[in-house]
Amino acid sequence: MTTKDLEGKGAVITGSSRGIGAATAALIAARGAGVVVNYRQKAPRAQKVVAGIEEAGGKAVAVGADLTEEGGAATLVNAAVEHFGSLDLLILNASGGMEAGRGEDYALTLNRDAQVNMVKAALEVMPAGSQIVFVTSHQAHFINQTATMDAYEPVARSKRAGEDALRDLIPVLDEKGILLTVVSGDMIEGTITATLLERAQPGAIDARREAAGKLYTVEEFAAEIAALVGRSDLEQGHTELVGGAEDFLRQHG
Template sequence: MAQDLQGRGAIVTGSSRGIGAATAALIAQRGAGVVINYRAKAPRANKVVKGIESSGGSAVAVQADLTEAAGAQQLVDAAVQNFGGLHILVLNASGGMEADRGEDYALKLNRDAQVNMVTTAVETMPAGSQIIFVTSHQAHFIHETATMDAYEPVARSKRAGEDALRELLPTLDDKGITLTVISGDMIEGTITATLLDRAQPGAIDARREAAGRLYSVDEFAAEIVQLVGREDLPQAHTELVGGAEDFLRANS
């Protein structure tokens, strides 16, 4: 694989498993040094780091709860100290279906933490850097298309996060930093899909039937990473991946 990201530092939030881990591994294959972010489970994050290193890449695991004020700075500091700077920020961490985190957790993580991560990171990121916000069709289109009842609070909080990041565009323009949004359908095998199917049995089967098929974790990660380093993307470009046709038809 081309080492076109050599010399760049990257952060992938929520990258100790699933889409984040797969995305981090692909970015590292292209030469970037990657900060692997985890909230609580160090062994899982360390396993991701070892996998990257065994393939010749560079990574470091950093514990940081993004809903806490200091979490974002810890990640930025790690990128600077380990890889000489921060050039790529993938905002993958999301949640809100966890029963033990409080009813306002979805907004804290999916909106407030995303804004805090970006406002902290842009103080370090040089011109030409890129921020990628990962979302879902269910969230991106929530104002126009209803989603599954169990997922609606998460969808609305993720859309609030996307809207809040778009409000930062004047600052990003001033700094020469690009925001890219990538929206995918429900992804097979993710914790969100598992929790949703538990809360609303049959929901994933219904979504799979409507979409034709759902992407795997590795397939969606590849779609995210193919946006990294793209210089032809306009500011705030939204990439719709897999299964968006019925959402678009509903909003046409």
């Protein structure tokens, strides 16, 4: 039986209408939190995630917001407070940069600037004891030491810039008693990023699977993210490396 350790808590999970975000939302809701399921365009998909949570006895609401647009972050923060009474958990899962037609600065705008704006908006209401989880990839986390696939490099560099910008906020987070946790995973089977990368660079996912030994599924990675939520033994700014990091660490020295 799932423990209800998050009962009475409000959570925002960005980019949670599908994939890792949706799977994480279900796990967090199962522990009692009220979850804001965020989508950018696909409302029916987000509503389906909410329906699944509610059918399992959980609480959730679908909220449309583009984090790269002014007011997007505030919309999500306000939704958590309005529907669930507080915002105690922010999982920064939304990322991108390989999409066509979004402009050359889109990766940095989404993966760095929007993440910082989301955190700053959340800090206006988050109480002491809250947690922020930033979801990244090994390809991004280690990009300054280890080259990645050409098609993914702009995304990797922008996500590392986002991680660095959030770490720069740690003094503010310390003052407020809020924990930042970074969770880094390898390429994840079945995600949109993996699909786009394979399209841009055929064979890339097979090569990464061989190097890592195994690539996590969406559900497996979501479980790793959820397992970090509410941990009392984590240091500020802790980075959790999930699966397949050994070759990165070897190259990192």
